[in-house]
Amino acid sequence: MSSDTSEVPDLTVHSQPTVSPEACPALVLNADFRPLSYYPLSLWSWQDTIKAVFLDRVNIVSHYERTVRSPSFEMQLPSVVSLKTYIKSSRHPAFTRFNVFLRDRFVCQYCGAHEELTFDHVIPRSKGGTTTWENVVAACSACNLRKGDRLPADVHMFPARDPFQPTVNDLHHNGRHFPPNYLHESWMDYLYWDSVLEP
Numbered sequence: 058m059s060s061d062t063s064e065v066p067d068l069t070v071h072s073q074p075t076v077s078p079e080a081c082p083a084l085v086l087n088a089d090f091r092p093l094s095y096y097p098l099s100l101w102s103w104q105d106t107i108k109a110v111f112l113d114r115v116n117i118v119s120h121y122e123r124t125v126r127s128p129s130f131e132m133q134l135p136s137v138v139s140l141k142t143y144i145k146s147s148r149h150p151a152f153t154r155f156n157v158f159l160r161d162r163f164v165c166q167y168c169g170a171h172e173e174l175t176f177d178h179v180i181p182r183s184k185g186g187t188t189t190w191e192n193v194v195a196a197c198s199a200c201n202l203r204k205g206d207r208l209p210a211d212v213h214m215f216p217a218r219d220p221f222q223p224t225v226n227d228l229h230h231n232g233r234h235f236p237p238n239y240l241h242e243s244w245m246d247y248l249y250w251d252s253v254l255e256p
């Protein structure tokens with residue numbers, strides 16, 4: 058590993074007043090040219106990106122106008138790179154609050170609200186409900202409060218979709234609907250936004 062990194066040139070940033078290299082992250086694509094991750098979007102710093110180029114782990118797909126140089130060398134900063142070796146993502150994403158929201162597309166599963174999201178145990182914990190993919194849904198505070206400690210049938214509140222364990226692909230698919238704020242134009246060909254952005 059240490060012999061690898063010795064081949065990476067020591068790059069200094071030459072002065073271009075307009076764009077900081079810190080504002081030039083690279084979009085990282087898997088070997089199949091799909092982003093490694095949609096949400097968060099897989100981005101590398103320019104330093105990590107150049108290191109990977111010199112270690113021959115990625116191909117440069119597109120680049121910025123911005124250049125960096127060392128005494129012996131100058132290169133344009135990559136804006137899109139693709140891995141040379143395909144990385145198989147784990148089939149089961151982590152059970153986190155965020156991923157539950159992403160599975161449920163940041164929408165309350167009872168009323169469709171987008172605001173004040175929290176999560177709800179469909180079968181309350183007090184009635185034996187577990188904290189698992191199959192029993193937890195995104196819910197707004199109002200619905201959460203209204204449902205309280207009761208069963209869906211008791212309050213006639215049923216989730217829009219029965220909660221389930223999503224695959225990484227499910228979350229990737231949903232992640233496309235929630236793009237980050239900043240997108241470089243060269244990334245567009247690799248991101249398949251199929252929803253209208255809301256202001």
Ligand SMILES: [Zn+2]
Nearest residue numbers: 165168197200
């Ligand atoms: Zn609600």
